[in-house]
Amino acid sequence: MMKAPRAPKPIKPIEILHEGVTNTWELVDGAIPKHEMPLFRSFLKALKSSLEDIMTKARKGLPLIGTHFAFPSELFFAYDCAPLCFEAISYLPSALFTEGAEPFYDLANNFGHPYHTCSAQKGVIGMALKDNFFDVDAIAVPTAPCDNTMASYSFFSEVKKVPTVVADMPTYHDKRGYDYFATELKNMVKKVGAIIGQEPNFEGMRKAVGHSSKAIEYLAEINDLRAAVPCPTESMLNPLGSCAQNFFAGRAEKENFYRDVRDVAKERVKKHEGPPGVDEKIRAFFPYMSVFFDVSLCEWMDREIGMVNVSDLFNYFFFDPIPPTASVDEIFNGLARQSMEYPMTRQSEGFVDYFLEDSVFLAKKFKADCAIFSVHIGCKQSVSVVQMIRETLRDEVGIPMLTLELDIGDKRMTPAETIKKKIEEFSKTLL
């Protein structure tokens, strides 16, 4: 039974992002030759479209569901609602706007949020602290992959009193763990439906899973293509892909974006070409994440020093798509498995063996000359094993690893210029 329509929730960050993305899109589309920056162009198009859909739904008074980046938003397409990835809402301003998300981080810090917590949630916390600025009807979040997920999301449930449903994720990535988590997801979908007053329509979920499954297939192709020398994709694909995976989850935009990227990569590999203007000298693999607060770093790496980020951990899936013929139960089981094997969750919530083995596998697959590890202040589970990853890559792949201590979403901790200097010095040792 549908609840009576209610006043739309304030979604100022979405509106601001939409305005910024629209302006950037117009600039890129109008001023840059059509063959330039095809990946960024496709990303902006998908982002603009996704933001417009969210705004339309919000204006209609449909429920907004806050979700987590390492979590299958496809679940909530069982309802007439708009899922919103909180971490993307923190980091999109960080990546796209000069001012970044720093004003929101400051609001959160002023409220007492510790400086060393993850900026991925801190930005949205700051947004929620501004009057009539940002709110959602419910939040659905896992207990993984980190302390910050649990610590920061508690702010929304306990301080902002947003109804929050939590799916508990165990450490073990085995049948027992997958089955437990699948039950958690089923219970979660029921509880979210009760909060927003809707009955689930699992065909909506199936359609969303279909889009994501196609995207998974395209990404697998893209990753095979990226192994080519020279790498056919710009370094920028890594931060863009990290956002696309969760912010576009369950949407046609996700499928379209990855298809576009696949097509571009395929064409370039056919011609034995890298991206225009990129003279690949060094292939760098990021065993963790890319830097989000300054996407132009990727362009600098590509064009100024010829170091291409051939892949990061966030852009490789260690799971298969869910087949279109899957039953509803199989979809839940598949999403549970995908969620537990999702980039970062697999390596951070699981035991360190995943992290070590995946790093070796990816470094070899992408023929990396070196690795660069973003030691993000928020990720305590990964900072604990950086040295082990360095040693493993050295011993098993024979490549060196540079570590960058930073906040991937806050430029004030380690500014882009400092990062450039370190990468440049590192690159000199490789050539």
Added chain:
Amino acid sequence: MLKSEFIEFAKELKNPHVASWKAHGGKVVGFYCTDMPEQVIHAAGMLPFRMRGTTNQDYTLSDAILSRFNCTFVRSALNLAMGGRYDFLDGLVVGNTCDHIRRMYDIFGKKLAFEPRFFLSLPHVFSEEGHAWARDEIERFVQQLSKAYKVTITTAALKDALEVYRANARLMKKICDMRQQDEPGISGTDFIKIAVANSSVRKDYANEQLGELLHAIEAKPPIKNARARLMVAGSFVDNPDFIEVLEHAGAVVVADSLCIGARSFWDAGIEKDVRASQTDPLDELVTICYERSLCPRMMGGHAGRLKYIQDQIRDAHVDGVIFERMEFCDLHGCSNMMLQHVLESSGVPVLSLDREYSLGDTGRFKTRVEAFLEKIGG
């Protein structure tokens, strides 16, 4: 100050009881965190030893593995382990309590080649499914421990262990009550020493010692004319010197919400009638280790943590609360923030302190505590 050989165990790792236990062929199994079922280790005839960083001086060894973004407690304990100071351990139990500690399972295995290790993945939310999962985890732990050490852990042994731990919790609660008296029978510093010592010995031995300590506390003149009655809450504190710094200004710590302090025994089956119908020791362990958790590792546990603190404030007539957070402790950092806002809005004076595991900047603490006591009129 209380005089006792037992409470001096807080100053060292391999205390005389551990040394004697080892000399007689006993096994010692280290464990991280309050929510681990140490009763199972006890039932297996071994000595459960809570992991600490006591006596650590620097991070020379551990920082070759860990990062400066790791909390200084795990860096300290690992540094000691890498320096051979934990060589008396015959096993290690780690849980998915926080990210820093969870990785100790990996690091002890990969970098120290330490075996046997045991891991418990306990749920982070309270639910029926979580209860069943936690029970399964504890049952598996019983089996793994039995297999690793070739011992039989019977139901009767588990029940006996639970009874020993219940008695221990009752004794600790009695001492805690003495700390809460109008004229406290014991200082917060001595209480933490007792709690630390209690976490580093067999509980049957501890119970004998605690019984004697109770008499000693009763015989001792109470603390009079304290400037203020404080509660301390937050990250892991096993260093009595930290509490001493707070009390040095003339306050007395009459309550705490610390994992090695009151949280280690609170509601741990003291009121036996609550669980009179439960005959399965595994179910009782689930209740103790999972359902009563006051650690911010539990999502949805804020209300319980707040109630516990509010009850303590009321029962111990607390004048002010000190929330302390070890640097890079995200769970307590965020939990403290939320608790602080609620308490302050209800008129409870609160001081928030950031600290490192090692007590290097006592001057700063003293100044801030002095100012806080001035503020609350102490």
